[in-house]
Every structure is written in C-alpha cells, then in structure tokens.
Amino acid sequence: MKQLALDIGLASGPTLENFQPGGNAQALQHLRLAVGEAGALRSPVPTYLWGEPGTGKSHLLRAMYEALRAQGVRVGWLDPSMRWPTSFDERWGAVLLHDVHRYSEAQQAAAFNWFINAIDPAVGAPRWVLAAGELPPADLPLREDLRSRLAWGHVFQLQPLADEDRRAVLLRQAAERGMALPRDVVDYMLSHFSRDLASLAELLDRLDAHALRTQRAVTIPLLKSMLQGD
Secondary structure (H helix, E strand, C coil), X not given: CCCCCCCCCCCXXXXXXXXCCHHHHHHHHHHHHHHCCCCCCCCCCCEEEECCXXXXXXXXXXXXXXXXXXXXXXXEEECCCCCCCCCCCCCCCEEXXXXXXXXXXXHHHHHHHHHHHHHCXXXXXXXXXEEEECCCHXXXXXXXXXHHHHCCCEEEECCCCCHXXXXXXXXXXXXXXXXXXXXXXXXXXXXXXXXXXXXXXXXHHHHHHHHHHXXXXXXXXXXXXXXXXX
C-alpha cells in the first residue's frame, strides 16, 4: 500500500513579486505603479494586457486582484466562468476583466456596463479598469462599443518567456514547495512538453505530488513513470 504524504509543499499564489517579467518588465512596472499607496490607485486610465496563452495574463490579473484586496480595495471581477454577472457595485475601486475574448453576449453587456460606470464621474471618483485577452483590442470578437473602449488607455502586448526564464520560474516554484528539482528534469520538461507556464506548472504539481506519494526523489525516470501511470 502506498503511503499518503502530507501536503506540505504548497506553492504561493500569483503575486507581482513572483511574476517572471522576461520581456514584460514595462507592463509589470506599470501595474506596480498603478497600485500606488495603500487603498489608492494612482492611475485610473484603463489598461489592457494581451498575448498568446502562457504569457502571464492570468497571473497578473490574479496578482492585481489580491494586491488590491490586501489594500482594502473592493474589486469587481468578471471572467468567462461567471454566466450571470452581477450589476456594477459603486463600492468597487477597480474592475478586472479576465479573458475578454471568450465573453458571451451577456458578459459583454456586463463588461460594457461596468466599464462605463467605472469611468463615469457622475458615479463617483474614476475606478481603474484592468482587462486581458488573447488578441489586440481591434481584433477581439466583441461588440464594437466594448472593443473600442478596451483600446482607450494603456495597451501592453505580453511576450512569451525565453526558456531560461521558464526554467527560473519552475525552479522558484519548486523551491517554494521545498521540492528538490534537478536541472536535468527541468530541461526534460522544457524539451518534451508544452512550454506554456500554465501547463508546466500543472506538470510540476503532479510531479511533486507523485514524488511525495511514492517517497522517491525527483528524477527523469520518476517523471516518466508518473506519466506512464505507475
């Protein structure tokens, strides 16, 4: 019988500090400046991040959500999993729109309403709008009024990480778990599997759990045996 190991190797969630910028340092700096002092957003100008899957959009939006809430800012969040979005809340200090390229008609209507209310001085001090999608604003499969407004402010294209940056992310995530991850295992992961960070992080989670469960050191043979279902 295999012994169940205690789940003692949990990685921290997305933060601005553990985001590997690579070629995205300008976007990261913009987000850091936007947070500003506790409870105050320095820049109410809307910001849109776009890039192919695995470039860090989800990481940055979730990191900003947590950073703002830690400062006591109420945040409106909308993603494609929310079939019935809530109405705009005047107590929000920011609005975050995730994976806008996948929004349904109802979600697009809600996003447009949130956007308009966020920047309307009649509703109160301008709120910050941060959105992300896989395409530049002009190419988004969205209603025209929402698409045009996503292009109003700062627009940043996120670039994929180089392999050395991906390697650094995996080694840092392993260290956060207390997991000894040899470089040859990292090289094998990068050369044999999808190289987007979400997929690599999921593979690392599985490998960590498998190593704990089997009480074995992390090696390429262990990785192969895991994938073969041993």
